[in-house]
Each structure stands twice: as C-alpha cells, then as structure tokens.
Amino acid sequence: MKLNKNFFSENIKTLLYALVIAVVIRSLFVQPFYIPSSSMEPTLIVGDRLFVTKYSYGYSKHSFPFSPPILNKRIMFNSPKRGDVVVFKTPVDNRTDYIKRLIGLPGDKIQFIDGNLYLNNSELFKSKIPNKSKIYCGDKSIDVFRFEENLSNGKKFQTVYLKDYTFQNSDIFTVPENHYFFLGDNRDCSKDSRFLTSVGYVHKDNLVGKAQFIFFSSDKKIGRLFEFWKWHKSIRFNRTFNKIY
Numbered sequence: 315m316k317l318n319k320n321f322f323s324e325n326i327k328t329l330l331y332a333l334v335i336a337v338v339i340r341s342l343f344v345q346p347f348y349i350p351s352s353s354m355e356p357t358l359i360v361g362d363r364l365f366v367t368k369y370s371y372g373y374s375k376h377s378f379p380f381s382p383p384i385l386n387k388r389i390m391f392n393s394p395k396r397g398d399v400v401v402f403k404t405p406v407d408n409r410t411d412y413i414k415r416l417i418g419l420p421g422d423k424i425q426f427i428d429g430n431l432y433l434n435n436s437e438l439f440k441s442k443i444p445n446k447s448k449i450y451c452g453d454k455s456i457d458v459f460r461f462e463e464n465l466s467n468g469k470k471f472q473t474v475y476l477k478d479y480t481f482q483n484s485d486i487f488t489v490p491e492n493h494y495f496f497l498g499d500n501r502d503c504s505k506d507s508r509f510l511t512s513v514g515y516v517h518k519d520n521l522v523g524k525a526q527f528i529f530f531s532s533d534k535k536i537g538r539l540f541e542f543w544k545w546h547k548s549i550r551f552n553r554t555f556n557k558i559y
Contacts, residue, residue, distance in 0.1 A: 343367070345523065346363060346365055346366075352449065356449060356500075357558065358499075363531065364528045365525075376519065381403070381408060388518055388519050394521065399414070400522075400523070400524060411522065412496075414504070415497055429481065433465075436466075441464075447459070449503075458475060458477065471559055473501055474501065492517060496516060525558045527555060528553050529555060533548050
C-alpha cells in the first residue's frame with residue numbers, strides 16, 4: 315500500500331496539536347496530582363489521585379510546566395480562603411509541589427500553645443472524635459487523637475495529633491503581606507509553614523491551585539495497578555470522586 319507523502323507530517327502535526335491542547339488544559343484549567351506522603355491524613359492519604367483547579371487563584375509562572383519566566387507576577391488573582399487545601403511550590407526551591415491546608419492569611423498571627431493551635435490570639439475550636447485512630451507517618455503506623463477543627467469562616471475538617479502532642483509550643487508566626495501560612499492535617503507528621511528553613515511562609519505567586527476532588531485512589535502496598543487480580547483490594551472505591559474539604 316502506498317502511503318500519502320504527507321502521512322508522517324500530518325501525524326506529527328496531530329501529535330503537536332494534542333500536546334498543545336494538553337498543556338493548555340493542564341496550565342489554565344485542571345491538573346492531576348498524586349499524593350505521595352501522609353502529611354495530609356486523614357483528608358488525603360498516600361495513593362490518592364486528585365484534580366486541582368488552576369484558575370481558582372489566578373495565574374503565575376508556576377501555573378505552567380517547569381515554571382517558565384513568562385509572568386513576573388500573579389494575574390487575575392483571587393484570594394484563597396482560609397481552610398482551602400492548596401497545592402503550592404515550596405519557597406526554598408520554587409520547584410517542589412506541596413499540598414497543605416491554608417490556615418494563616420496575610421497579617422495573621424499563629425501560635426501553638428500546649429499542643430493547641432491559636433489564630434490571632436484565639437484558640438481554634440476542635441472537638442475530639444472518640445473512635446480510636448491509626449494513621450501513617452511515613453511507613454510507620456501510629457496511634458493518634460482525631461479532631462474536627464472549626465475555622466472562623468465556618469470551615470470544618472478533620473485533623474490528627476500524636477497522643478503526646480510532639481509539637482507543643484512555638485513562637486508567634488506573623489504572616490507577611492502577600493504570603494500565606496500552611497499546615498498539614500497530620501499535625502505531628504507534616505513539614506509545613508512552621509518550619510521556616512524548609513517551607514515557611516508561601517508567597518501568593520507560588521500558589522498552583524486548589525484541590526477539588528479525588529478521582530482515583532489505590533493502595534500500592536496491596537497491589538500495583540497492573541495486578542488486576544488484586545483490584546478488589548487495592549483500589550479504594552469508597553474514595554473515588556470524593557470532594558476535598
């Protein structure tokens with residue numbers, strides 16, 4: 315069979331068009347992310363795959379693959395809300411994606427006193443969930459206290475603390491202008507804004523997007539995706555299409 319002389323060039327064009335469309339969707343609308351660590355348990359667990367909306371807070375250079383220097387500031391900016399679960403680039407390298415919960419807005423004062431979280435001199439209300447809980451910190455299973463925390467804007471979510479509250483007391487964190495303060499829901503097993511040399515305060519330009527819902531979740535400790543005979547155990551069907559609060 316004789317091939318049209320334009321066969322290869324047309325297929326290359328089609329692939330390029332598909333690539334451009336994929337980059338546009340990923341940059342401007344929605345990007346999938348994979349959860350590799352336990353710092354956001356119980357909200358997000360290792361193996362969750364979720365969609366993050368890129369338009370929620372406007373756009374910066376970090377909205378695009380490899381953060382090209384095409385924007386020198388955030389455009390079409392919408393302020394994130396306290397309690398949002400946000401993907402951002404860590405300030406230390408402007409490259410690594412982290413996902414945490416937004417606790418402190420510009421000008422806020424945050425402090426831990428006797429293991430309790432204070433926001434602008436008021437203790438964050440939390441009610442203990444009586445059921446016994448075990449979660450992961452890395453590969454280690456640990457016993458924790460589980461709470462429902464309430465923010466001043468009505469946002470409610472679950473957090474966990476080690477039973478000995480390893481992060482007991484802190485200095486006052488005062489959030490600078492145009493910056494945000496993030497915490498992991500797994501409070502004693504999270505590298506977040508409390509650690510100023512590794513994460514610290516996050517500039518608004520480093521925001522990537524807002525986590526919206528889980529579209530797939532699997533436990534690789536039980537089985538890999540190609541091991542279809544283990545799907546009934548490894549795929550967490552109860553987490554599919556769960557909205558992230």
